[in-house]
Amino acid sequence: MKERLLELFHENSALIRGQATPLVNRLRQNALDRFEKNGFPDTGNESWRFTNLEPVLLTEFAFDFQNQSRSLDIDKLFTCDVYDLDTFSVTLLNGWFVYKHAPLTRLANGTVIGSLAKAMEVYPDLVDQYLGKAVKLEGSGLAALNTAFLQDGLFIYVPEGTVIERPIQLINIVNSNVPLFLQPRHLVIVEKNASLTLVHCDHSLTHKVSFTNTVVEMFVAENAHIDHYKIQNKGRNSALVTSNYFVQKKDSRLSTSIVTLNGGFTKNILDVTLSQPGCHSEHNGLYLVDSNQHVDNQLFIDHAAPDCTSEQLYKGILDDQARAVFSGKVMVRRDAQRTRAYQNNKNLLLTDDAKANAQPFLEIYADDVKCSHGATVGQLDPDAMFYLRSRGLCERTARQLMMYAFAIEIVQKISIEALSQRLDHMVEKRLKGELSICDQCVLHCNSKEPTTFNIDLSLL
Amino acid sequence: MLSIRNLSVSINGKNILRNFNLEVKEGEIHAIMGPNGTGKSTLAAVIAGREMFDVDEGEILYRGQNLLEMKPEIRAREGIFLGFQYPVEIPGVSMANFMRTAMNEKRKYLGLEPLTGAEFLKIMEEKKKLVDIQSKLTNRSVNEGFSGGEKKKNEIFQMALLEPRLAILDETDSGLDIDALKVVAKGVNKLRRKDNATVVITHYQRLLDYIVPDFVHVLFDGRIVKSGGKDLAIELENKGYEWIKKEAGIENAA
Ligand SMILES: Nc1ncnc2c1ncn2[C@@H]1O[C@H](COP(=O)(O)OP(=O)(O)OP(=O)(O)O)[C@@H](O)[C@H]1O
Numbered sequence A: 001m002k003e004r005l006l007e008l009f010h011e012n013s014a015l016i017r018g019q020a021t022p023l024v025n026r027l028r029q030n031a032l033d034r035f036e037k038n039g040f041p042d043t044g045n046e047s048w049r050f051t052n053l054e055p056v057l058l059t060e061f062a063f064d065f066q067n068q069s070r071s072l073d074i075d076k077l078f079t080c081d082v083y084d085l086d087t088f089s090v091t092l093l094n095g096w097f098v099y100k101h102a103p104l105t106r107l108a109n110g111t112v113i114g115s116l117a118k119a120m121e122v123y124p125d126l127v128d129q130y131l132g133k134a135v136k137l138e139g140s141g142l143a144a145l146n147t148a149f150l151q152d153g154l155f156i157y158v159p160e161g162t163v164i165e166r167p168i169q170l171i172n173i174v175n176s177n178v179p180l181f182l183q184p185r186h187l188v189i190v191e192k193n194a195s196l197t198l199v200h201c202d203h204s205l206t207h208k209v210s211f212t213n214t215v216v217e218m219f220v221a222e223n224a225h226i227d228h229y230k231i232q233n234k235g236r237n238s239a240l241v242t243s244n245y246f247v248q249k250k251d252s253r254l255s256t257s258i259v260t261l262n263g264g265f266t267k268n269i270l271d272v273t274l275s276q277p278g279c280h281s282e283h284n285g286l287y288l289v290d291s292n293q294h295v296d297n298q299l300f301i302d303h304a305a306p307d308c309t310s311e312q313l314y315k316g317i318l319d320d321q322a323r324a325v326f327s328g329k330v331m332v333r334r335d336a337q338r339t340r341a342y343q344n345n346k347n348l349l350l351t352d353d354a355k356a357n358a359q360p361f362l363e364i365y366a367d368d369v370k371c372s373h374g375a376t377v378g379q380l381d382p383d384a385m386f387y388l389r390s391r392g393l394c395e396r397t398a399r400q401l402m403m404y405a406f407a408i409e410i411v412q413k414i415s416i417e418a419l420s421q422r423l424d425h426m427v428e429k430r431l432k433g434e435l436s437i438c439d440q441c442v443l444h445c446n447s448k449e450p451t452t453f454n455i456d457l458s459l460l
Numbered sequence B: 001m002l003s004i005r006n007l008s009v010s011i012n013g014k015n016i017l018r019n020f021n022l023e024v025k026e027g028e029i030h031a032i033m034g035p036n037g038t039g040k041s042t043l044a045a046v047i048a049g050r051e052m053f054d055v056d057e058g059e060i061l062y063r064g065q066n067l068l069e070m071k072p073e074i075r076a077r078e079g080i081f082l083g084f085q086y087p088v089e090i091p092g093v094s095m096a097n098f099m100r101t102a103m104n105e106k107r108k109y110l111g112l113e114p115l116t117g118a119e120f121l122k123i124m125e126e127k128k129k130l131v132d133i134q135s136k137l138t139n140r141s142v143n144e145g146f147s148g149g150e151k152k153k154n155e156i157f158q159m160a161l162l163e164p165r166l167a168i169l170d171e172t173d174s175g176l177d178i179d180a181l182k183v184v185a186k187g188v189n190k191l192r193r194k195d196n197a198t199v200v201i202t203h204y205q206r207l208l209d210y211i212v213p214d215f216v217h218v219l220f221d222g223r224i225v226k227s228g229g230k231d232l233a234i235e236l237e238n239k240g241y242e243w244i245k246k247e248a249g250i251e252n253a254a
């Protein structure tokens, strides 16, 4: 696979380079060298010990180095009406920005939303100033690979002092008749005193195999604020690795919520640098997995400056042979005095075959810090189950109620009311086995049979 | 209504109830008293269907049916209610949702239409008054953050909603202040009908001033060693359990 990718790069380098800036193309070359050296991560890599990418890479993938969606009438393909949310929504199809209205939209307040490929042409200085500045190429090889091949994705620029009231919604769709390998790249810049809410939905329209290797870079300037929500509802055959790199400046606030409702193979990497004092960083996650689904959440919070706080809460319910991995590392550097860092991972296992690996990890070099971490893996509380049943609830209902209660803590932390309600409903449906992968939006998708995934409640 | 015959129960090989017999008829109130650890809560749990206990011997008939073959939820829908000595906290499950689900599952079992949200809320408000509950409950999790006394009141509130035929109240009086005790007793008495029955498990004769029993049983070492009328409770209050042990010919066990 590695050799093939290197070949592909050379064969298609004119296409891949496209209209990218010279700086980006130099970065691309560095990244390619890095990928050539590191290759794909294997289970010998500490961060990939329990998550084996190898089987995913066995597929003969196709690549799409040309934006074919330009000519597509996306509104004919589907109408996406995800939440009762008033959002500014943009779509990526197979990794390419969909030119619904225009490749780039400039709002009256100066905000720019649109295609990264186009942004490299129209705002080369801005792109050069930020692109590649948060990503870490030395890691697993995947971020380097994405950077080498980067062509398009979402670009958002929010100028100083601008508060975006309407959430921006990114809908990331994979639709292909052949197994597709895609590598979207997103760049989000939120300037001083500005704020942004981004809702990022990943889903697939087909049940074909796909591998999405996404890299996101987000810059949260002084006193800026980003709320980032990610909802993953993908087919069983999809593999999705998302590497998110955040850099926070003085007094900025960042909150992320990742809700994984379905997915064959999902790995979310969150790498956050608290580079200046006074930052707050909050990260919540929920995963509901069954059958052979595999979900891995890897967080790294780098407290590089004093007086910052970070919180992580990840919760998951696992049924059948599902597997969940959580690794959360908090690094408190020597200067990061008065750091407050909390981390927790809770898993509910419904079968003996389901498995959760939790590895919370603290590395502390400062002396005035308050940190805590914890991880639990457990079953439903039998006393509570009996209490509910003793009032006439059948076992199935009692289990549903308990699982819902476990999961909903994460959903309730979501501050957009409409989104929280919608997710609440989706979680409930998911736990009843009634959520299809096409459910998330009212997609008129081409698949005839909606697939449902069933966390089996009737057993035991 | 309830006949327990020659019941022996154990947990992890440890015998708790032995050759236990009890007969409860419609309209009756029974009180079960006895020292700590003698098996009172075990008895209540076995009647309600807790699976962790092993029934080694004997049978329980409830309205002519073999109770031991029924799942806990079926027992509940058939009219058995257990007021827990230690009500369980269930974070995230709202009281209102829980009770509405419970009532509707029972109604479905009985072939009745489910209650609408509005109907349920109306009934809930009525029953809250019965046990003098002020808090809203709709958005509160089951027993979470309730004080000891509030938990006990909440048990009676649930009983009022479910209108059982046979209620077993396991130390519902402990942890209640005197006013709350009266409220709870009043609630229980209001819920009394000719065709239902109540078994109260208690350590204190005080409760029996308000809920007047037809029979008082003394449980010791897993079986009933003495039964009598309500005067027996007064006698116990005055004299303790020693004389009963002697009377029953039981050596002072360590
Ligand atoms: N889960 C259990 N595992 C082991 N032993 C148990 C368990 N539950 C109860 N027992 C034991 O069974 C015996 C009877 O307990 P039970 O709770 O029925 O007593 P009780 O009469 O209700 O006491 P109290 O007045 O203190 O409530 C005790 O010795 C207790 O330790």
Ligand SMILES: [Mg+2]
Pocket: B040, B041, B042, B085, B170
């Ligand atoms: Mg007891």
